[in-house]
Amino acid sequence: MTAPMDVTGGDTQATPEAVVDAAGGPAIQGRSLGQIAWMRLKRDKVALAGGLIVIFLILVAVFAPVIAGAFGQDPTQFNSDLIDSSTMVPKTGTGISADHLFGIEPVNGRDIFSRVVYGARISLLIAFLATLLSVVIGTLLGVTAGFFGGLVDSIISKTMDVFLAFPLLVFAIALAGIVPDSAFGLTGDTLRVSLLVFIIGFFNWPYIGRIVRGQTLSLREREFVDAARSLGARGPYIIFRELLPNLIAPILVYSTLLIPTNVLFEAALSFLGVGVRPPTPTWGGMLADAVRFYTIPHFMFFPGMAIFITVLAFNLFGDGLRDALDPKAR
Amino acid sequence: MVTYIIRRLIWAIVMLTIVSIITFGIFFLVPRLAGATSESLAARYVGRTASAEQVKIAADKLGFNDPLIVQYGRFAKGIVAGADYDYGPGVERCPAPCFGYSFLTRLPVWPDLLDRLPVTLSLAIGAAVIWVLAGVATGVLSALRRGSLFDRAAMGVALAGVSLPIFFTGIVSLVIFSYGHPFRITAPGGSFTPFDENPAMWAYNLILPWITLAFLYAAGYARLTRAGMLETMSEDYIRTARAKGLNERRVVVKHGLRGALTPILTIFGLDLGLLLGGAVLTESTYSLPGMGKYAIDAITNQDLPKVMGVTLVAAFFVVFANLIVDLLYAVVDPRVRLG
Numbered sequence: 292m293t294a295p296m297d298v299t300g301g302d303t304q305a306t307p308e309a310v311v312d313a314a315g316g317p318a319i320q321g322r323s324l325g326q327i328a329w330m331r332l333k334r335d336k337v338a339l340a341g342g343l344i345v346i347f348l349i350l351v352a353v354f355a356p357v358i359a360g361a362f363g364q365d366p367t368q369f370n371s372d373l374i375d376s377s378t379m380v381p382k383t384g385t386g387i388s389a390d391h392l393f394g395i396e397p398v399n400g401r402d403i404f405s406r407v408v409y410g411a412r413i414s415l416l417i418a419f420l421a422t423l424l425s426v427v428i429g430t431l432l433g434v435t436a437g438f439f440g441g442l443v444d445s446i447i448s449k450t451m452d453v454f455l456a457f458p459l460l461v462f463a464i465a466l467a468g469i470v471p472d473s474a475f476g477l478t479g480d481t482l483r484v485s486l487l488v489f490i491i492g493f494f495n496w497p498y499i500g501r502i503v504r505g506q507t508l509s510l511r512e513r514e515f516v517d518a519a520r521s522l523g524a525r526g527p528y529i530i531f532r533e534l535l536p537n538l539i540a541p542i543l544v545y546s547t548l549l550i551p552t553n554v555l556f557e558a559a560l561s562f563l564g565v566g567v568r569p570p571t572p573t574w575g576g577m578l579a580d581a582v583r584f585y586t587i588p589h590f591m592f593f594p595g596m597a598i599f600i601t602v603l604a605f606n607l608f609g610d611g612l613r614d615a616l617d618p619k620a621r
Numbered sequence: 622m623v624t625y626i627i628r629r630l631i632w633a634i635v636m637l638t639i640v641s642i643i644t645f646g647i648f649f650l651v652p653r654l655a656g657a658t659s660e661s662l663a664a665r666y667v668g669r670t671a672s673a674e675q676v677k678i679a680a681d682k683l684g685f686n687d688p689l690i691v692q693y694g695r696f697a698k699g700i701v702a703g704a705d706y707d708y709g710p711g712v713e714r715c716p717a718p719c720f721g722y723s724f725l726t727r728l729p730v731w732p733d734l735l736d737r738l739p740v741t742l743s744l745a746i747g748a749a750v751i752w753v754l755a756g757v758a759t760g761v762l763s764a765l766r767r768g769s770l771f772d773r774a775a776m777g778v779a780l781a782g783v784s785l786p787i788f789f790t791g792i793v794s795l796v797i798f799s800y801g802h803p804f805r806i807t808a809p810g811g812s813f814t815p816f817d818e819n820p821a822m823w824a825y826n827l828i829l830p831w832i833t834l835a836f837l838y839a840a841g842y843a844r845l846t847r848a849g850m851l852e853t854m855s856e857d858y859i860r861t862a863r864a865k866g867l868n869e870r871r872v873v874v875k876h877g878l879r880g881a882l883t884p885i886l887t888i889f890g891l892d893l894g895l896l897l898g899g900a901v902l903t904e905s906t907y908s909l910p911g912m913g914k915y916a917i918d919a920i921t922n923q924d925l926p927k928v929m930g931v932t933l934v935a936a937f938f939v940v941f942a943n944l945i946v947d948l949l950y951a952v953v954d955p956r957v958r959l960g
Contacts, residue, residue, distance in 0.1 A: 458898040461916050462935075579788075585796045598789060602784040
């Protein structure tokens with residue numbers, strides 16, 4: 292995808308000294324892994340574009356009320372006066388106007404632009420929090436399994452196997468579907484968001500757990516860990532000061548690529564009607580509503596494109612980040 | 622080898638048992654957290670006209686007042702050996718594998734699931750054939766012509782493909798090719814004709830879901846195959862093969878592709894296992910009456926026995942697919958069975 296970055300594979304990689312010698316030798320400058328990665332990322336225009344779109348989307352989500360407010364729109368407000376009362380579709384076909392940039396929904400005439408903007412909130416909030424949950428659980432258990440080995444490792448690994456045997460989507464729908472509107476001391480959107488974060492995050496941790504475990508297994512045998520141990524370092528010190536800093540790159544890449552998966556997951560649950568409840572706008576929920584009005588293509592176009600652009604942007608950025616942090620990855 | 626197979630089989634059974642315990646536990650506990658009582662669950666079996674006394678008797682007879690562990694034991698026994706259900710007026714025999722009776726229709730869950738299976742099987746297998754062929758071919762060609770216009774175009778489309786949810790591409794495909802009259806190539810969703818009844822109609826009804834579903838997976842497989850091919854084609858043994866003077870076709874197919882395909886096989890097993898348990902999104906987008914649609918309908922109606930049945934059958938497919946992949950690996954790679 293990011294073809295220019297693929298060139299930096301194995302044998303073409305030069306040591307900093309060699310580069311300097313070839314160039315005729317200004318002062319040798321040490322570069323940290325982060326600096327090297329940033330240099331590579333800066334050259335990858337496609338990944339940068341993805342990153343900028345991601346930042347833009349986060350800003351849209353954070354300032355949703357301001358953006359929708361600028362057009363004087365509210366995502367749950369009905370505009371029945373703009374709807375043809377016999378056909379239930381917008382009077383002008385789409386309802387697109389200076390006030391309603393993306394037009395209005397059939398039947399109740401809600402503003403599609405402000406609903407798409409507000410939808411970014413639910414989508415990104417759930418995707419970020421669920422990713423965070425998976426990464427925290429996966430990293431903790433993955434490092435523990437890889438570092439201690441033996442019985443601890445086999446218990447954690449078998450647990451991962453069991454989790455991976457769950458038919459995730461069916462199970463998530465079932466679980467999200469049977470929880471009532473008020474449970475665990477929470478109600479409304481707070482309950483639904485927490486529930487979705489828990490379901491999506493809790494069942495995804497084994498994937499990152501496996502990656503972290505594998506990396507830990509190979510790092511554990513490296514000389515610097517031996518050195519730390521012979522200097523008298525104990526388990527926690529080795530885990531937090533020696534192993535985790537070396538695991539940050541794969542964890543970062545995996546998290547960036549897990550976010551778009553979770554955006555799709557949340558959209559799927561909302562599409563199936565077990566996500567955050569209406570009238571709170573969600574992209575998946577809007578698509579589900581749009582199915583019945585397929586003769587009005589703009590209704591499905593905007594939420595669909597919102598999902599597409601969000602997922603694509605995260606994927607582009609994640610691919611670029613992976614190539615930048617790991618020259619061998621393609 | 623035999624020891625390996627036996628060990629792997631035992632683990633598969635253990636895994637299914639654990640999954641069933643967790644599933645049962647969750648679907649037992651969550652409705653109760655939501656305020657359901659033994660009586661309200663039993664009331665769904667005996668109907669609304671029953672008196673409070675009748676409901677209470679039914680709840681006792683159906684065992685809704687027993688501790689969780691006893692109820693699970695009965696549930697598990699039903700799956701393995703069948704069960705007798707006592708509604709009050711008469712005893713009904715539910716042969717193995719018995720997943721209980723639907724709250725709504727009062728029919729046993731298992732025959733219902735069996736009815737849905739051909740739909741999901743047709744959908745998943747048809748799509749799998751398309752996506753493996755298209756995805757792997759695209760990936761190999763892209764890797765061989767890295768940096769070419771074809772490579773960049775194919776990888777661009779593939780990246781878009783993995784970023785598009787099927788419930789969006791599905792609706793769009795329906796609007797263009799099914800509802801929209803100028804391009805109509807298939808029937809509107811919701812119809813399924815069994816293969817043995819009329820193969821042409823079977824394919825006609827499934828062509829659109831096949832292509833949409835396959836496109837999503839093919840995109841992912843093309844990316845994976847390309848990455849795998851680029852890696853194996855830079856291995857030393859490829860250079861050796863070329864040095865021996867083998868023709869390029871043989872080098873690519875026998876040496877390169879073989880190494881690149883093993884990881885794809887693992888993922889294919891998992892993907893197919895998950896799909897057989899219900900292609901939930903595809904089936905509900907195209908209203909195909911498969912297992913995924915069944916799951917959604919069961920959840921909408923809060924029909925717990927159906928929900929549990931479909932979850933466990935889906936888990937079975939995942940575990941089974943994993944098992945097959947592991948055994949295939951053991952055949953291909955001796956390190957696995959000895960390790």
